[in-house]
Amino acid sequence: MSNREVDSDSDAPEEFTLQQGMQQDEEIRKVRxxxxxxxxxxxxxxxxxxxxxxxxxxxxxxxCNKDETKIERHxxxxxxxxxxxxxxxxxxxxxxxxxxxxxxxDEEAVKKSMSKxxxxxxxxxxxxxx
Numbered sequence: 001m002s003n004r005e006v007d008s009d010s011d012a013p014e015e016f017t018l019q020q021g022m023q024q025d026e027e028i029r030k031v032r033x034x035x036x037x038x039x040x041x042x043x044x045x046x047x048x049x050x051x052x053x054x055x056x057x058x059x060x061x062x063x064c065n066k067d068e069t070k071i072e073r074h075x076x077x078x079x080x081x082x083x084x085x086x087x088x089x090x091x092x093x094x095x096x097x098x099x100x101x102x103x104x105x106d107e108e109a110v111k112k113s114m115s116k117x118x119x120x121x122x123x124x125x126x127x128x129x130x
Contacts, residue, residue, distance in 0.1 A: 016024070084092075
């Protein structure tokens, strides 16, 4: 019978003293707060990495200055040759596109009006006597 009593005791919940229960409760709370803070840190880190992927990387200041001087020299060389600046070329290209689209719309409107033919009106059913 002692075996049966031992088996029934193992199924029963553990009994703790008040101090042991408070200590376990503190440990559980500590683990929960640590896991919550870890999750928050991981989410922030993931967002930061994602944002870095999306934003273009900037060059260090020295390289930026070198690139700017190269661009200025290139623009000056183009101006010396009698060429227009890139901004002016883009502006003129945009104007040409606008004019071209307006002309093509006018041509389409003329084609549509010419393609519509008037059909003779039918007066309804006519009775024929044979």
